[in-house]
Structure formats: structure tokens, C-alpha cells
Amino acid sequence: MAKFTKDEFISGLKEMTILEVKELVDAMKEEFGVDPSAVAVAAGPVAAVEEGPSAVNVTLTSAGANKLAVIKLIKDITGLGLKEAKDLADNGGVVKENVSTDEANELKAKFEEAGASIELK
Numbered sequence: 838m839a840k841f842t843k844d845e846f847i848s849g850l851k852e853m854t855i856l857e858v859k860e861l862v863d864a865m866k867e868e869f870g871v872d873p874s875a876v877a878v879a880a881g882p883v884a885a886v887e888e889g890p891s892a893v894n895v896t897l898t899s900a901g902a903n904k905l906a907v908i909k910l911i912k913d914i915t916g917l918g919l920k921e922a923k924d925l926a927d928n929g930g931v932v933k934e935n936v937s938t939d940e941a942n943e944l945k946a947k948f949e950e951a952g953a954s955i956e957l958k
Contacts, residue, residue: 892935893957895944900926901952910951914944926953 841849850858865871900907904926911922911932925932933944938957945955 891938893938893941894931895933895936895941895948896931896956896958897925897929897948897953898956899929899954901954903952906951907948907953910947910953914947 850861853861897907897911908919908922908926911917911925912919915922915925915932917925932948932955933941936944941957945957948955
């Protein structure tokens with residue numbers, strides 16, 4: 838199959854009717870599993886998408902004044918035993934590795950609610 842340059846593709850699109858463009862978009866969704874119209878909409882704020890990594894480490898920097906609540910939270914999230922969770926609360930360190938930024942933000946909110954300080958790296 839012949840490759841099209843970007844200019845050739847755009848030129849071809851200009852000659853299509855709205856119905857033909859819609860059929861092309863539907864075919865691209867089916868073939869590639871991607872909605873090209875969503876990509877076009879997202880193309881504006883590309884900088885926002887590229888701002889941070891897709892996976893981060895949740896790192897405890899300080900347990901704060903309510904250390905018991907933080908220890909319980911560490912146990913619940915990590916499945917560590919009481920001693921290991923207490924050591925992590927006392928010394929700080931990575932609570933969870935390679936989590937999505939959404940999950941990391943949720944965990945950060947939980948820890949901050951318990952009085953701890955968290956970094957996302």
C-alpha cells in the first residue's frame with residue numbers, strides 16, 4: 838500500500854463530504870481502536886498530557902503527629918505487617934511504586950488527611 842504524506846492526506850480530506858469523513862473516522866476507530874476526533878480535541882493541550890510521568894512512586898516523607906493513623910493506612914495499602922508499617926512511618930520511604938498518577942493522587946489525599954507528608958516521584 839502506498840504511503841501518503843501529511844499534505845496528501847489533508848488534501849484528500851478537503852475533497853471529502855462530511856459523511857465520507859465520518860465513515861473514515863468510524864473506520865479508523867474500528868481498525869486502530871482509537872477515536873481520531875478525540876485525538877484532535879486533545880491535540881490542543883498536549884503540554885498538559887506531557888507534563889508528568891504516567892507512573893509514579895508514592896513516598897512518605899513524614900508521618901506527622903497522628904502516626905498511628907498513618908501506620909494503619911500503610912498496613913491497609915501495602916499489606917505490610919505492623920512492625921514493617923511502623924518502620925516505614927518512622928523512617929519514611931516508598932509506600933507504593935509505579936502507580937498511576939490518579940491512584941497516586943488518591944493515596945496522597947488519604948495520607949494528607951491522616952496528617953502525613955507525601956511526595957510523588
